Amino acid sequence: MRRWVAGAAAAALVVLASPAASADPAASGAIPKVPVMTGFGGAVSSVDADATRIGLEVLRRGGNAVDAAVATAAALGVTEPYSAGIGGGGYFVYYDARTRTVHTIDGRETAPSRMTETAFIDPATGKPLPFDQGVNSGLSVGVPGTAATWQHALDAWGTLSLRKALDPAADLAQRGFTVDATFQAQTAANQTRFDDIVPTRDLFLPGGAPPAVGSTFRNPDLARTYRQLGREGVDWLYRGGLGREVVSTVQAPPVAPDADRVFRPGLMQQRDLSAYSVIDRKPTRVDYRGLQVYGMPPSSSGGSTVAESLNILENVDLKSMDAATATHYYLEATRLAFADRNRYVGDPAFVDVPLRGLLSQGFADERACRIDPAHAGVSPVAPGDPTAPYEGCGTTVGAGEPEPYEGLSTTHLTAADRWGNVVAYTLTIEQTGGSAITVPGRGFLLNNELTDFSFAPLFPGVPDPNLPAPGKRPRSSMSPTIVLKGGKPYLALGSPGGATIITTVLQTLVGRVDRGLSLLDAVAAPRLSQRNGAATEAEPGVPADLRAALQARGHVLKDNPEIGAATALEFLPGGRIQAVAEPVRRGGGSAGVVWPT
Numbered sequence: 001m002r003r004w005v006a007g008a009a010a011a012a013l014v015v016l017a018s019p020a021a022s023a024d025p026a027a028s029g030a031i032p033k034v035p036v037m038t039g040f041g042g043a044v045s046s047v048d049a050d051a052t053r054i055g056l057e058v059l060r061r062g063g064n065a066v067d068a069a070v071a072t073a074a075a076l077g078v079t080e081p082y083s084a085g086i087g088g089g090g091y092f093v094y095y096d097a098r099t100r101t102v103h104t105i106d107g108r109e110t111a112p113s114r115m116t117e118t119a120f121i122d123p124a125t126g127k128p129l130p131f132d133q134g135v136n137s138g139l140s141v142g143v144p145g146t147a148a149t150w151q152h153a154l155d156a157w158g159t160l161s162l163r164k165a166l167d168p169a170a171d172l173a174q175r176g177f178t179v180d181a182t183f184q185a186q187t188a189a190n191q192t193r194f195d196d197i198v199p200t201r202d203l204f205l206p207g208g209a210p211p212a213v214g215s216t217f218r219n220p221d222l223a224r225t226y227r228q229l230g231r232e233g234v235d236w237l238y239r240g241g242l243g244r245e246v247v248s249t250v251q252a253p254p255v256a257p258d259a260d261r262v263f264r265p266g267l268m269q270q271r272d273l274s275a276y277s278v279i280d281r282k283p284t285r286v287d288y289r290g291l292q293v294y295g296m297p298p299s300s301s302g303g304s305t306v307a308e309s310l311n312i313l314e315n316v317d318l319k320s321m322d323a324a325t326a327t328h329y330y331l332e333a334t335r336l337a338f339a340d341r342n343r344y345v346g347d348p349a350f351v352d353v354p355l356r357g358l359l360s361q362g363f364a365d366e367r368a369c370r371i372d373p374a375h376a377g378v379s380p381v382a383p384g385d386p387t388a389p390y391e392g393c394g395t396t397v398g399a400g401e402p403e404p405y406e407g408l409s410t411t412h413l414t415a416a417d418r419w420g421n422v423v424a425y426t427l428t429i430e431q432t433g434g435s436a437i438t439v440p441g442r443g444f445l446l447n448n449e450l451t452d453f454s455f456a457p458l459f460p461g462v463p464d465p466n467l468p469a470p471g472k473r474p475r476s477s478m479s480p481t482i483v484l485k486g487g488k489p490y491l492a493l494g495s496p497g498g499a500t501i502i503t504t505v506l507q508t509l510v511g512r513v514d515r516g517l518s519l520l521d522a523v524a525a526p527r528l529s530q531r532n533g534a535a536t537e538a539e540p541g542v543p544a545d546l547r548a549a550l551q552a553r554g555h556v557l558k559d560n561p562e563i564g565a566a567t568a569l570e571f572l573p574g575g576r577i578q579a580v581a582e583p584v585r586r587g588g589g590s591a592g593v594v595w596p597t
């Protein structure tokens, strides 16, 4: 999510001030909304207490981590409908204990076959559309991948049918959940655009206003949709009646007569849905201080950018540094890695991504050579040349581009089972509230993921790897990550937050692995995010002495009220698992284990 953030930022402040209270005494079972829990038998961590509870119930009844992850994700589609759901896409990373291998599913939304490079150029002006006009539009809706991801994960590694995995979420949608301050604030931040679309207004603005904190929010349409999807299977979406409804909604958004905005018609056709498939991809892998770090390869830039940053940081001993020096290196690593990401990463079906170079230690050493220990780099720094041979500080290629501000949307969950299988799964509808277009009578929002494409070439005179094209997947930053130690699970983590996802995952890893923080403290620590911009974003909690020391090195700090909303697991000796969620951000997350100790 980028640029269009004023409302969301204000909402985040409200969220920060609100207590991390339990979501719903009626709907919640035994699981209180706590940020950390340790024990045995499997674990789930998500942003939401109902979703975590549902995942744990699946584990308790003998389901595995994949079953639990799908059930939890479906529940997040109910309680976090502005962040995730079957109208969107995501990336699923899975460690299989039996074969000791890490797998990934790319369930990213794709551009329809009628989408061209100039889809986001306004024919009237010849200029890129203003970002909000791209967002609030059928044009931004990509072919959704989430339902196909769930089915594929269950087929490959799960034990439940899709129907069984969706049942608890359907019950939750039927019975309702208690509106908390986060849900209320997110609705309020979206009120004017939700009000423009009849089924969105009817569902999310009952009586013309955001639902009150403490009220029960029911979504019987979504309950019916989940049940029918379970009965008929995902072909109902990709080849059947639900697909036809999605297509007609995208082509003619159900705009209210009194709408304040024009919602442009989208380009999706039935054949785009039937052509969709998720993609099994080989994970990215780098070794970092004896750990094996696995992530999501392109079409996401998450895996390669976290990996390159880690490789850069391996050039210094973060452990022995004072906080300011360690933070300086952390910021400089991502300044450089983002220059490379923007220049080289796109959908690999369309772009020759130099992935091997981006993941290589040699290239990272060249980039690390450019870090001045005493002074912040001057952004935008230029991308490097990731091809071998590697020597000295390497060469640079053209000019760099800063990555714009990104806000809070999307959701991440982590799950593990008693057999040692682990899931890190990030899913999204892009902006908080997606395209604002609800499929009439179906209870879910459609994504605006195609606004993750560049609207116009980013680098003058150089090919932009992230321009739209028919059937192309927009570049993502989602970074579901699984870390092994000696071939066994050690950590699993991820976060929402657009391009800040990458820095959040990196900062959490560095905090835990190098800086001696507990996993909870590493997640809770005040965040900084540098993405090749003139300024580094800093949360309000960054201490004054650290700020002063960074500023003395030339870092320009800019406030960002809230960066990310991570969830994570740590696998402890003796088969114990520690589940961790945010203590405060986004109203606090929910960590649970099957048998707490």
Ligand code: GLU
Binding pocket: 001, 406, 407, 408, 409, 410, 428, 430, 431, 449, 452, 475, 476, 477, 478, 496, 497, 498, 499, 501
């Ligand atoms: N669309 C973003 C991405 O794929 C995620 C949305 C967000 O978290 O802001 O990177």
